Amino acid sequence: MKRGFEITSQAADLGIQLPQRATKQAAGYDLASSTEMVLPSIWKQGLLRAFKILRKGRKLSATEADDASQDLKPYLVPTGIKVYMQPNEVLILANRSSNPLKRGLILPNGIGVIDADYYNNEKNEGEIFVQLVNWGIRDRKIHKGDRIAQGIFMPYLLADADETPHTTRTGGFGSSGD
Numbered sequence: 001m002k003r004g005f006e007i008t009s010q011a012a013d014l015g016i017q018l019p020q021r022a023t024k025q026a027a028g029y030d031l032a033s034s035t036e037m038v039l040p041s042i043w044k045q046g047l048l049r050a051f052k053i054l055r056k057g058r059k060l061s062a063t064e065a066d067d068a069s070q071d072l073k074p075y076l077v078p079t080g081i082k083v084y085m086q087p088n089e090v091l092i093l094a095n096r097s098s099n100p101l102k103r104g105l106i107l108p109n110g111i112g113v114i115d116a117d118y119y120n121n122e123k124n125e126g127e128i129f130v131q132l133v134n135w136g137i138r139d140r141k142i143h144k145g146d147r148i149a150q151g152i153f154m155p156y157l158l159a160d161a162d163e164t165p166h167t168t169r170t171g172g173f174g175s176s177g178d
């Protein structure tokens, strides 16, 4: 067992497929959404918020002002997939080039880094999530099974003065602190 994908126990009954490459020399394993969800247009969300404020025609209360100034966050699309690999390897998540062109979808983190020690972590079993922002004008529906990103296995190198930490990964998305 060198490297590969597994379905998470939560997604075991969803009938999802393991990621595959689309052509003989494709570098990326296509990852699909494990659920149906709507990704609201980021423009629309921002404008709706602005309209709401304007329509009020009065000074906002402190809580309203606080709500209105909250950042619009990217959506985390679940895949129901976890990945195992060698300790010196990483899975790089990259967007599909057709996503921005055809669907207005971008990966706000540029690329996703899936660490080898994310596998089977205590918080979410190592489920891969794809961060997506819909920067199109219209809301976008994602269907279960839609391919949303691709994962590329890579070896990584250590620096001379590397002091490998002994800490165990407990989750993702900021689990190691700010």
Ligand SMILES: O=c1ccn([C@H]2C[C@H](O)[C@@H](COP(=O)(O)OP(=O)(O)OP(=O)(O)O)O2)c(=O)[nH]1
Pocket (backbone or CB within 6 Å): 093, 109, 111, 112, 113, 114, 115, 116, 117, 118, 127, 128, 129, 130, 131, 171, 172, 173, 174, 175, 176, 177
């Ligand atoms: O697009 C992504 C990016 C990351 N991850 C998971 C796998 C990765 O191993 C973990 C941590 O990612 P990263 O180190 O890039 O984020 P961080 O903000 O530094 O979080 P942490 O403190 O948990 O390392 O989150 C995803 O599922 N999807």
Ligand SMILES: [Mg+2]
Pocket (backbone or CB within 6 Å): 176
């Ligand atoms: Mg990190």
